[in-house]
Amino acid sequence: ADEGMWLPYLLGQQVYADMVKKGLKLSKEQLYSINKASLKDVIIIFGGGCTGEIVSSQGLIFTNHHCGYDAIASASSMAHNYLKNGFYAHNKQEEIPAGKLSAQFLVKVEDVTKQVTDTLQTLDGEERQQRQQRLFNNIVNAATNGTGYEAKVVPMFKGNQYLLFIYERYKDIRLVAAPPESVGKFGGDTDNWEWPRHTGDFSVFRVYTDKNGAPAEYAADNVPLKPRYFLPVSIKGVKENDYAMVFGYPGGTNRYETSYGVQLKTAVENPAIVGLRDIRLKYMFEQMKKDPAIKLKMAASYASIANYWKFYDGETKQLLKYHVLEDKQAEEAAFREWAHDKPQYQNLFTDYANAYKEWAPYTKHRIYINEGILGSRLTAFAASLQSVERSLTQPDIQPEMLQKSLQAADKARHAFLEDEDKHSDQQIMAAVCHKFYTDIPQAQHPVGFYDAIKAKFGSLDDDNTYRMWAAALMKSTIIMNDDKWADFVAHPDAATLQTDPAFAYAGAFTKNYATRYLPLYNQFMLKNGDLGRLYLKGVMEMQPAKKWYPDANFTMRLTYGQVKPYSPQDAIHYDYVCTMKGVLEKYKPGDYEFDLPEKYMDLYRQKDFGPYKDQKRNDMVVCFITTNDITGGNSGSPVLNANGELIGLAFDGNYEALSHKIQFDQVYNRTICVDIRYVLWCIDKLGGASNIISELKLMK
Ligand code: ARG
Numbered sequence: 163a164d165e166g167m168w169l170p171y172l173l174g175q176q177v178y179a180d181m182v183k184k185g186l187k188l189s190k191e192q193l194y195s196i197n198k199a200s201l202k203d204v205i206i207i208f209g210g211g212c213t214g215e216i217v218s219s220q221g222l223i224f225t226n227h228h229c230g231y232d233a234i235a236s237a238s239s240m241a242h243n244y245l246k247n248g249f250y251a252h253n254k255q256e257e258i259p260a261g262k263l264s265a266q267f268l269v270k271v272e273d274v275t276k277q278v279t280d281t282l283q284t285l286d287g288e289e290r291q292q293r294q295q296r297l298f299n300n301i302v303n304a305a306t307n308g309t310g311y312e313a314k315v316v317p318m319f320k321g322n323q324y325l326l327f328i329y330e331r332y333k334d335i336r337l338v339a340a341p342p343e344s345v346g347k348f349g350g351d352t353d354n355w356e357w358p359r360h361t362g363d364f365s366v367f368r369v370y371t372d373k374n375g376a377p378a379e380y381a382a383d384n385v386p387l388k389p390r391y392f393l394p395v396s397i398k399g400v401k402e403n404d405y406a407m408v409f410g411y412p413g414g415t416n417r418y419e420t421s422y423g424v425q426l427k428t429a430v431e432n433p434a435i436v437g438l439r440d441i442r443l444k445y446m447f448e449q450m451k452k453d454p455a456i457k458l459k460m461a462a463s464y465a466s467i468a469n470y471w472k473f474y475d476g477e478t479k480q481l482l483k484y485h486v487l488e489d490k491q492a493e494e495a496a497f498r499e500w501a502h503d504k505p506q507y508q509n510l511f512t513d514y515a516n517a518y519k520e521w522a523p524y525t526k527h528r529i530y531i532n533e534g535i536l537g538s539r540l541t542a543f544a545a546s547l548q549s550v551e552r553s554l555t556q557p558d559i560q561p562e563m564l565q566k567s568l569q570a571a572d573k574a575r576h577a578f579l580e581d582e583d584k585h586s587d588q589q590i591m592a593a594v595c596h597k598f599y600t601d602i603p604q605a606q607h608p609v610g611f612y613d614a615i616k617a618k619f620g621s622l623d624d625d626n627t628y629r630m631w632a633a634a635l636m637k638s639t640i641i642m643n644d645d646k647w648a649d650f651v652a653h654p655d656a657a658t659l660q661t662d663p664a665f666a667y668a669g670a671f672t673k674n675y676a677t678r679y680l681p682l683y684n685q686f687m688l689k690n691g692d693l694g695r696l697y698l699k700g701v702m703e704m705q706p707a708k709k710w711y712p713d714a715n716f717t718m719r720l721t722y723g724q725v726k727p728y729s730p731q732d733a734i735h736y737d738y739v740c741t742m743k744g745v746l747e748k749y750k751p752g753d754y755e756f757d758l759p760e761k762y763m764d765l766y767r768q769k770d771f772g773p774y775k776d777q778k779r780n781d782m783v784v785c786f787i788t789t790n791d792i793t794g795g796n797s798g799s800p801v802l803n804a805n806g807e808l809i810g811l812a813f814d815g816n817y818e819a820l821s822h823k824i825q826f827d828q829v830y831n832r833t834i835c836v837d838i839r840y841v842l843w844c845i846d847k848l849g850g851a852s853n854i855i856s857e858l859k860l861m862k
Contacts, residue, residue: 164723164789165826166711167412169318169325170194170202171271173720176709181722185405185804192806193720196270199391201806205409205718205799206369207266207329209233213410213799214265214367217395217808218857221369221387222338223265224841225798226813227346228469230365232462233260234340240455248342248759250851257336257368259380265335265369268718269311269328274301278315278324286692301326310377318712319702320418321695327717332377334370334384339851341365341844342759348745350755351468355476356817357736359834360745360784363813364841366854393800394859396807397839399776399783400725402738405804406788407722408812408833412714413795415823418698420511421490422518424481424824430525432478434601438533439471441593445586451754459581473794476820486825497697500704507700514693521686524679527606534594535671540587543578544641544668547571547659551669554656568651575647584636591667592632596625598671608674611667639664714793723789728832730818739837742766742782765847772847773862774839783837786810790833791826801835807861810835 168177170193178190194202208214212229216222227234231245237258238244251257281297282290298315305313305328313328340346345362353359369387372378400406416423446464450457481487494511501507536542553559553567599612599622612622619634620627640646641664650658659665702710711719727738746766750756769780776783788801792812801810812835815822819831846855 164721164831165791165828166709167415167714167719167721167791167793168711169271170409170718170720171325172273174709181407184722184724186407186722187804188806201391201409201802202268202718203390204393205268205411207264207411207716208367208798209263211413211716211795212797213795215409215798215800215808216369216387216389216392218392218859219388220857221371221389222392222854222857223335223367223369224800224808224811225365225367226363226811226836227340227343227361227365228363228465228813229798230260230337230340230367231347231465233263233337233367234365235458235461236261237337238458240458243454243458244337244340245343245458245461246454248340248345248849249337250339250845250849250854251337252851252853254368254386257338260335260337260367263335263367265332265367266312266329267332269330271328272305272326273323274315274326275324277301287688290692291688316715316717318715319710320698320713321691322699322702323712325717330377332369332371332387334378334380336368336370337365338368339366339845339849339854341848344757344759345762345844345848347465348756348758349748351472352755353748354469355472355814355820357787357832357834358740358744358785359814360740360742360748361813361836362784362840362844363836364811364844366845392859393802393806393808394861395838395842396803396805396809396861397774397842398861399778399839400739400786400803400809400837402725402727404725405722406725406790406809406835407720407802408788408790408792408796408799409718409720409802410792410796410799410812411716412719412793413716415714415793417713417823417825418694418701419490419824420514420697421487421494422514424487424490426518426522426525427824428478428481428487430522431529432474434526434529435533436471436475436478438530438537438594438597439467439474441534441597442537442590443468443471445589445593446583449583449586456583460583460586463581473820476817477823480817480819480821480827481824484821484825484827486821489825497700497704501700504700507696510693510697510700513689517686517689517693521682523603524606524682527602527675527679528683530594530598530602531671531675534598535668537594538587538591539578539582540636540639540641540664541591541668543574544639544662544664545672546574547641547665548669548672550654551656551659551665554654554659564654568654572647572651575641584642588632588636589629591635592625592628595631595667596628606674606679608670611670635663635667638662641665714795716795721791723791723833725786726789726832728787728816728818728830730830736787739776739779739783739786741776741779742784742840745784759848762848770847771843774843774846776839782840782843784840785834785836787816787832787834789831791822791831792833793823796833801833805861808838810838811841 194200204216206214208225214223214225217224235245302313311328315326341362348361370384371387550567550571553564615631616622619630640650725738729735748756749758799812800808803809812833814834816832819827845851
């Protein structure tokens with residue numbers, strides 16, 4: 163019953179009253195205020211897709227390990243493998259600049275609905291999109307001019323409301339601490355999206371500013387941020403039914419998706435994504451397991467592919483199991499009934515049906531391009547060289563422009579090679595190229611491409627044909643050959659590029675898609691957007707008394723609920739906490755996912771838990787679960803008790819509720835959180851970084 167990703171800025175009296183009824187001890191002003199320090203001031207957008215929170219007067223950030231993963235891997239080398247062994251800065255000098263990471267604070271939110279709807283009126287389709295883009299730019303420019311802030315206009319309720327979000331971005335972020343991967347990602351992909359879970363999914367960073375406290379690029383003499391507010395940390399522990407709320411940045415949900423969308427997703431989209439990711443993961447993993455250097459370079463991309471591989475697979479299963487399609491059809495029937503005398507909505511579902519009918523035959527093709535053909539790093543890089551081709555074939559190109567484009571490509575190639583593993587990439591190309599041939603209707607294939615393979619390498623039904631093709635490609639492409647590449651950069655000409663097998667392969671597929679199918683996709687998306695806006699307008703009109711919350715769209719939300727156990731199936735009861743005892747039960751020495759550091763075992767044997775011990779259980783509580791309504795993007799979000807004190811970090815959802823993007827399940831939905839006491843134990847006892855602990859405001 164704890165559905166709802168509420169906008170703290172528009173928290174209605176009714177929702178706030180319900181929060182208080184459930185136990186909240188804070189005033190509305192303490193949750194969100196523009197003028198006074200409030201909880202909203204500690205919540206940051208961490209990097210590009212996670213949440214973090216400020217926990218000390220010196221700009222210390224807590225977030226998840228999987229959110230800091232890329233930064234930790236990038237800071238690592240085989241000699242200093244922080245991903246594997248963990249990292250703890252014992253003073254500020256030891257903190258490591260985290261490259262392109264940034265932290266964004268929300269300055270304020272404004273409702274610009276009237277301005278937007280006055281301008282856009284009843285426009286639809288492409289015209290609306292273009293006008294909207296211009297209007298949004300104008301609003302953003304007016305709001306940020308001369309401030310250094312960044313802003314974004316975000317449609318809510320599929321475009322029935324428009325909000326302007328203004329952010330301040332800090333770019334000097336440094337790595338302060340991370341547990342060894344065996345702890346921070348304990349259970350790996352086997353346990354991912356599942357409860358019970360025993361993962362210490364946290365990492366620690368710090369925001370730096372210039373001497374005046376303003377955002378600045380990295381500089382050695384920048385100083386720690388002095389925040390407006392920071393979270394106190396409770397080490398009192400959690401009990402069943404305790405109030406729990408999560409503030410953060412959920413990335414996306416589609417709770418008002420139609421039956422047509424659910425049907426296409428379960429029947430075509432998700433299975434296609436999963437099948438293609440199977441291929442990538444298999445070949446990447448084989449190499450990563452063999453060689454720790456390869457593991458380090460591919461770890462972050464492997465983790466993100468694997469994470470949503472399991473998500474999409476589970477999402478399909480749960481959508482089917484819970485009969486979400488049938489629920490949607492029933493909702494739509496009720497809507498049609500209500501709308502039968504309202505001309506505005508007469509054609510809504512016929513239009514939906516037509517839009518889906520027109521696009522559906524190409525859905526798979528689109529996914530095979532994005533997740534398959536471009537799922538090879540080499541192919542994706544080769545496709546990016548089309549901008550160089552454009553420069554080379556433009557008749558009146560300025561020499562400086564051409565140089566610029568070549569330099570950019572050269573730089574991008576360096577970055578590409580740094581993470582490239584030839585061996586697995588070649589296998590991926592071969593397998594994907596074959597799968598495209600088998601699974602996508604022949605009429606949609608790039609003209610002549612497969613005939614050429616057949617002529618040179620043999621039967622198109624034989625795996626070996628594609629293996630030989632990929633090997634030949636890898637061997638002769640200028641992209642993988644430093645000398646030939648240098649020669650091309652020194653004497654660029656279009657023919658060299660166009661006859662290059664990697665470039666030609668990437669181009670054959672992406673250009674075929676871009677010219678024949680992308681326009682149809684764009685049309686479909688516009689139509690779907692227009693229909694969605696209308697449908698939601700109607701749905702809200704139909705139930706005017708209901709409290710509505712907009713779909714997640716990576717804007718700040720809060721969700722409130724309770725610490726609660728659940729029963730995943732008949733006769734099975736899941737406790738609401740798990741303990742270190744369970745970590746040891748799962749422990750498998752030397753395993754890829756369930757190994758542990760020696761020191762961890764020692765501390766456990768000595769029961770050296772310090773002030774973080776759970777008295778009732780005479781053990782460490784590792785994770786707990788709540789009924790909060792979160793999704794990807796919320797990762798790293800603070801879990802707060804009724805007093806607004808930090809009790810954990812949200813890091814996952816449970817398997818039984820993987821349908822949550824489309825439909826919130828009142829019975830099964832849980833948020834999986836790492837207990838803050840375990841986080842502190844990992845920093846203090848396992849890491850010996852008491853310097854970090856002493857920055858915190860502990861509530862005992
Ligand atoms: N499923 C989590 C999420 O998307 C990420 C967990 C990361 N851990 C992992 N083993 N991949 O929020």
